[in-house]
Structure formats: structure tokens, C-alpha cells
Amino acid sequence: MSQIPSGPYPKGLTHSTSDPIRSIETFYVRPRWLFVRVETEKGIVGWGEATLEGHTEAVEGAFVELRERFVGWDSANIEDIWQTAYRARFYRGGPVLMSAISGLDIALWDIKGKTLGVPIWQLLGGKVRNRCKVYSWIGGDKPSDVLAEAQARKDEGFTAVKMNAVESLDWLDSPRALEGTIERVKQVKSIGLDVGLDFHGRVHRPLAKQLAKALEPYNPLFIEEPLLPGQQEEIKSLYGMTSVPIALGERLFTRQDVRPYFEAGCIDIVQPDVAHAGGISEVRRIASMAETYDIALAPHCPLGPIAFAACLQLGFTTPNFVICEMSWKMHYNTEAGGGHDLLTYISNPSVFSVHDGSVALLEGNGLGIEVDEARVREEDAKFREGSVEAWRNPVWRGPDGGIREWL
Ligand SMILES: [Mg+2]
Numbered sequence: 001m002s003q004i005p006s007g008p009y010p011k012g013l014t015h016s017t018s019d020p021i022r023s024i025e026t027f028y029v030r031p032r033w034l035f036v037r038v039e040t041e042k043g044i045v046g047w048g049e050a051t052l053e054g055h056t057e058a059v060e061g062a063f064v065e066l067r068e069r070f071v072g073w074d075s076a077n078i079e080d081i082w083q084t085a086y087r088a089r090f091y092r093g094g095p096v097l098m099s100a101i102s103g104l105d106i107a108l109w110d111i112k113g114k115t116l117g118v119p120i121w122q123l124l125g126g127k128v129r130n131r132c133k134v135y136s137w138i139g140g141d142k143p144s145d146v147l148a149e150a151q152a153r154k155d156e157g158f159t160a161v162k163m164n165a166v167e168s169l170d171w172l173d174s175p176r177a178l179e180g181t182i183e184r185v186k187q188v189k190s191i192g193l194d195v196g197l198d199f200h201g202r203v204h205r206p207l208a209k210q211l212a213k214a215l216e217p218y219n220p221l222f223i224e225e226p227l228l229p230g231q232q233e234e235i236k237s238l239y240g241m242t243s244v245p246i247a248l249g250e251r252l253f254t255r256q257d258v259r260p261y262f263e264a265g266c267i268d269i270v271q272p273d274v275a276h277a278g279g280i281s282e283v284r285r286i287a288s289m290a291e292t293y294d295i296a297l298a299p300h301c302p303l304g305p306i307a308f309a310a311c312l313q314l315g316f317t318t319p320n321f322v323i324c325e326m327s328w329k330m331h332y333n334t335e336a337g338g339g340h341d342l343l344t345y346i347s348n349p350s351v352f353s354v355h356d357g358s359v360a361l362l363e364g365n366g367l368g369i370e371v372d373e374a375r376v377r378e379e380d381a382k383f384r385e386g387s388v389e390a391w392r393n394p395v396w397r398g399p400d401g402g403i404r405e406w407l
Helices: 056-070 078-087 095-116 147-155 175-190 205-218 232-239 255-264 279-292 305-317 331-335 373-385
Strands: 021-029 033-040 045-049 131-137 160-164 194-198 222-224 246-248 358-360
Touching: 021 056, 021 095, 021 373, 033 056, 033 095, 033 373, 045 095, 045 305, 056 078, 056 095, 078 095, 078 279, 095 279, 095 305, 131 305, 147 175, 160 175, 175 194, 175 205, 205 222, 205 232, 232 246, 232 255, 255 279, 279 305
Parallel strands: 131 160, 160 194, 194 222, 222 246
Antiparallel strands: 021 033, 033 045, 131 358
């Protein structure tokens, strides 16, 4: 029987070829991303993304404890570190703690791939496809004329887009508020693109059933978050009213969180966010759970290049993967100022090229991207010195002053 290690944070499991974690750093970069850099004693650097939009400081607070605990642990023991970070504490789950674990987990997978000289998809069992289908965003937070944007994405190689279904809505709003949605879907479909509709949790029950019904003749790719998470019974009743696939999952953070939706039979597509739902390790497990319910995986990723690369690594090796979000020219990126977009912080952007609606197999070791560290450090320094402010969630109110759902 092995001896129980002493001290508050024993250095985990070790073996003869251990490469301990030397440092764990976090970097805030515009438009709204939190990157994680882990370096080992042998000098291998792995990158992760722990972006939790609007809550950067909270996630960085969670990293105080992760850094204290895991520096000195063998970087190769990803699962042991994941289990320790998740279970060896009284409080577990939730967006803040899970986003921090996500960033660390992704960086450790990057390190393992670089150490062994293979892409992450090789470590997860090898590829099951040569390309990953992706979709981009059009229309912004308050969609108006989407046709020009849809045409631009089509010209750039996309075959599918997503847009917000509606602007802000009251619990019960005029049915006229839905007419614009139908018109926009018709416009996008008219140029041959598939379109997913994100209800964004903005639509409450009285209008959600109307909108789902009204969209049905136009065959959207899916409707996303038709109601707020936590309402699986209400979503299930909606599920029975429409043939349009229902997607959900960006605000679920663990296997335990997705389980009631799977068991209720109220979704067709699960959308965990690799930067929020425990990283590559947990999203892989969620995908396997989903497969047993015949549910597809479509990673949520309105985030940065590290999260996107992690999603693609999963996509290349996950049988029930169908499509991944890609934040190229997303309104959050363009509205943040400074010209920062998906490709800003990587020096091999061609790996994300989109052709025929998909991205080709990432061949590089680890995540397959080269992070421009100098650029990341330069941008983070602006945040630390106060010349760049952290991104915050908009607060929406209706004409009567009452608060409305933004996200
Ligand atoms: Mg969404």
C-alpha cells in the first residue's frame, strides 16, 4: 500500500520520465479572451483558453489556487490533475471553476502532444474525418440587414452561418417581433446557406413555441437555447411541438449538468464550450455520453484561437461531431476595437482556412497552432496597466425599464 503523502499539496503521481509543471500564467487579450500558458521544467510550453466572457477576474482568481496546487506536478498526468482540480475540493462545477480547469486541461493536452510529437487527435484515438465543418456568425446582437454579411461569409468559403433569432423580447411580446426573424432566415437561405438560429435564452415560453412553429417551414439547421438552461421540462414540451433540431449546452459545464437534458430527451445537439466545460477531457466525455443518446456534438466556440483549435482537435476524433462554431469576424470581435480577431494571436493562421464550409485536419503537434507569445504579452500588459478594460456583458432593459435577457 502506498504511503499517503504529507503536506497540503502533495505533488501528485510521478514516474521516471516526469516533466513537472514549472509555471502557470494567464493573459487577458482583446476582444475578451483569457489565455493560459503552462511551461514544464523541460521547457515545453502548452497553451489553453479559459475565457469566461465578462468574468476574467473571477477566473484569474480561481487560477491562484490551481497554480499553488499544481506547480511541481507531472504535466503528463492530465487525468489525475483534472480529477484533483475537480474533486479534491468541497465546491465543484460552475462556470468559474470549470473555465479555469478548462484552460489548464487544454494546455496540458497541448504539452502532451508537443512532448510526444503528435497532434492531440492522435492521442484521443486517431482521426475519424479529414475535415471539420464550421459555421460563422452574422448579424450581430441586433440583427438587421444580414444578407450582405451572409454573402460575404459564403464568398469566404462558409456553407453555414448562425444568427440571433431576435433582439430583446419581453416575456410576452407582439407576435410582430417574430416576423423579422422569418424574413432574415428566408434571405440567408436564398443564397444557399444553412442557418442556425440562436434564441440566446432571450425568448420566453409564450413566444418560443410560436417562433419554433413559424420557423419550421424554412428548415433551419437548428434552434439554439430555445429557453433558458434549467428548464429541461419546458424545453421538452417545446421539443414535441417542432421538427427543427434543438441545440443547447453552452451554459452547462460538466457531465452532471448535461445528463438531465439527455435523459429528458429534449435536445438533438449538445453544444459544450471547451473553454467552460472542463476542457478537452470533459467535452470528450460529454460527447461519448451524447453518442449513447444519438445526440450530436457541435462545440460552442464564440471565443479565441486556442479554444477553436481545441474544438477542432475534438472534432477530428469524435464520431458524433457535426459542426463547430468559429468566431471569425464575430460582432464581439469587431465591436471591441483594436482590430483583434480569431487570427490575431497566431503565427500560422492558414491552418484555420475555410474551404467548402470546413477546416482541414490540423497536422501540427499538440493543438496545431503557433501562439504569437510576444503579441499576447504585449496585449496583456495593456490590461494590467489599465489602458485596456475587461469586456463586460451588456445590460438590456425594455421600454418600461424592466430588465431583459441578453444572454
Ligand atoms: Mg448561443
